[in-house]
Amino acid sequence: MIKIQVDMEKCQHYGQCVYEAPNVFKLNESDKLEYTATADDSELANVRAATDVCPMQAITIVD
């Protein structure tokens, strides 16, 4: 299981992470980011990719 944190002070809701890890991140109907705080280990590569492409560098995978 991996734990995910998004710094919502930094997040600007660009949704780049949604494209990389759609099972973990989504934009809601108001275009705001929602995410699951934990994900299966099989999502690690996707979440890492999401972390990399976040323009605000707001996503952290908690060890």
Place this chain on the structure above:
Amino acid sequence: MIVGAAMGGLRTAESLRRFGFTGGITLVGAESHLPYNRPPLSKDFLAKGKSLADIAFPIRHEELQAEFILADPARSLDIDGSTLGLESGAKHNFDYLVAATGLRPKRFSFPNDLNQGRHVLRTYDDARSLRGAVAPERRVVIFGAGFIGLELAATLRTLGCTINIVAIEEIPLAGILGDTFGREIRRRHEREGVNFHLGLSIEDLIGTTRIEGVVLSDGTELHCDILIEAVGSIPNVDWLTGNGLDLSNGVLTDQTLRVMNELGTSSDRVFAVGDIARFPYVAQSLPARRVEHWNIPIESAKWVGRQICHQDKPGLIPDLQTGERFNPLPSFWSDQFSISILSYGEPKLANESPLVEGEISDEFIMSYRRDGELVGIAGIGMRRELNKLRGEIRL
């Protein structure tokens, strides 16, 4: 050997380890800082007093096992001799080399070529110097109406500065997002009190020891305390000369980001990553291009790390055996006042750009088509709808 210790270099090292590279990795950087995220420099770093620690990329040193050589830029490369020379005189040998040296700001020279009060913005050091000069009521002239110029205009205006933007183009961002989009950006900036002097250049500077003003090409004089040159960038490829590479605009690569010599032969050991790589299109019959967007170093670094790791395992070279080619989707965003632009693809290639949804004066999405084919999308707001369209872009 990774030449360039910014985001592209760091992501290359990470990619190499992720794909199983067990050799030594050395990153060489011109700056004295470990890799950090540049986009905040024109925004929160100036406006909210952020520190270097706030924008530094996290580095997992135990996993990365990489050596960083900082403040020692590359000065020469001998590909046949496998030798990289640094400014300090140090020489390094390599099996593989990744060129990720990025860009530097273009500078102008004027008859009265004063230095005090003049700024550019690319690095942390540039931003710190600018931050030290900025205060409410300061009069700022920004030369250039691209993303950096407009973002700085918004940030500094919000801090209480007087802003005059001078630009050679008639409409800001028109070359990137088209006339309609550009005119709307101008309107929104003017509403916030930013002044534009478009279709004009700066001919000279006024002042004796430090800048007191600028003279425009129509004779107008603008008084200012600070001049920021934001007129584009130059690829840092001088150190690659002498190897027969095509360095006419960045460094020319093949479809797999291997650098090519003037005869069109690809190197099997030297790759380019990020802003300096001039790589071919896959779906468009257009000459190879460089892409100066933030996600390109990330995408190219991932690609090159995999290429190097699979190089010695012929069964695993995906590109050469299956024809897979580097084909990233350029992506960029920009925050200016409450304007939040998001774009995918290369809108500048379009010959028509219809509005898809929304109102230009509010939130909207424009699509950019070249001979009917979708080459880009851009919008203000409407993120969810915009993100749905990105998969249809063909470059």
